[in-house]
Amino acid sequence: MVLVTIAIMALTLKHLFAVIMLSGAFSLVSAMLFVVMDAVDVAFTEAAVGAGVSTVLMLATMALTVRVQKETKRPIIFPLAVVCLVGVLLIYGTLDMPNFGTFDSPAQLHLGSTYLSITYKDMGIPNVVTGILASYRGYDTLGETVVVLTAGLGVILLLSGLKGRKDKE
């Protein structure tokens, strides 16, 4: 409910500073939602990246560009219809999903229970998530780390490269 309110406020406001602050608040509220659903590590990430770092980066971008959103001339009925249709389809899709925390959902029955039973035997650490991430799925995590590094390199090259060129001219 709070999330919907924040989202509608962010849509209606034209002042970008307020919109960025609202998106930060949105992330913080969804972090609380993750805590309620027992996904504390996802909540950490959401609070630090979504509410913290990305808000700062968007503010920095806004300081480089404009403060106020441009008025749109085009009618909004068609985009609105598309968004509503996709929303209805997504909600329709969730009807087939098992309820949150159901004992006999596919996620609990197959691989999940296997990992839960073998992780402690294999490596003697209680946090199964870390065990899967760092050991069973070590390749994937290495790939993810490389992706993070590549993304950072891309940003550094794009932004600081331009600055260096401007200095030379």
Add this chain to the structure above:
Amino acid sequence: MKHHLILKVITKFMVGVIVLFGLYVQFHGDYSPGGGFQAGVIIAAAFILYGIVMGLENVQKVMPIWFAQKSAAVGVLLYALTGVFSIFFGFEFLNYYAISPEHPKHGQHYGIILVELGVGITVTFVMIAIYYSFAGRTPRLDDKEW
């Protein structure tokens, strides 16, 4: 942000706490929720907070640009070398049993700590480097201009 005395005092106090919490999340990752990525963003958030409140020049005295950019690669290197290490001892890539074959569980433990440390280092410094490259282009603004 010249005149925000309260913000500055609170920030000086909070940065230490945030970094400490980040280190806890990093090295306690195999017992409690969290791990390298979470710890990385928390520590980076501490530096970014310091940079916002104290100014970019002051945070770059603590963490120079070249250091942030070069250290980002060190994390990936640490991760990959942990994997290569086990190849040299006749195990598969990233098989942590190689680290101490007599105590397989200890091997897994050390391996996971090393790998998470690599992830944490990369994420921390990539986040800080991205912040630097954004903030370095932003002209200094007065409070009124926002």
